[in-house]
Amino acid sequence: MQLTVLGATGPIGQYVLQQALAAGHRVTALVRDAGRLPQRDEERVTVVIGDAASAADVEEAARGSQALVCALGPGKDYKSTLATRTAGPVLEAMAAAGVARLVWLSALGSGDTARRQSVVQATAAKLVMGTLMADKGIADETIARSDRDWTIALPVMFGNGPKSAHYRTIPLDGTHGRVGGRINRADVADFLLTAATSDLWVHQRIILTR
Secondary structure (H helix, E strand, C coil), X not given: CEEEXXXXXXXXXXXXXXXXXHCCCEEEEEECCHHHCCCCCCCCEEEEECCCCCHHHHHHHHCCXXXXXXXXXXXXXXXXXXXXXXXXXXXXXXXXXXXXXXXXXXXCCCHXXXXXXXXXXXXXXXXXXXXXXXXXXXXXXXXXXCCCEEEEEEECEEECCCCCCXXXXXXXXXXXXXXXXXXXXXXXXXXXXXXXCCCCCCCEEEEEEC
């Protein structure tokens, strides 16, 4: 399968790329700096230099793919508006390139999803990442209103460790109760790749935790 990955040089995007190659897929990675991509010389990796906030750049990277995984992250910039700056261009580019399947990495605590966070994590997120989570929430709504076959991933706090595949997928809507804990970045990547290569969780926002 041909996949497009945004954020492939980031911690979760790297796991997505590694796991995709291990599974035999071909990947087009849209990056700002090819020198930061360890797999740039791999036979099944195509590198496109560009900006995920540019519809033209994303369209170039998306052409020929069956699915797009957006694993972009703000790093430690808790006032980042990356999510809202990229959501519109990504949707525009996918429509132009004829790509229907979109798997979008967000976070539990974005927008109205704070109601499902544990009290401790919700309080911490509001104090430290209020601007970031509000921005992610706006982007999530933009994705959810689109005509793409989207899935929005809502992981809890990140942990480090190998892929376990023993994690829970909890629909945001249709279930109740607060969710806390941690999930390994490698498991988040496993979910993103599984969603992108299947018809599971289409038009759903899914909480990820161990």
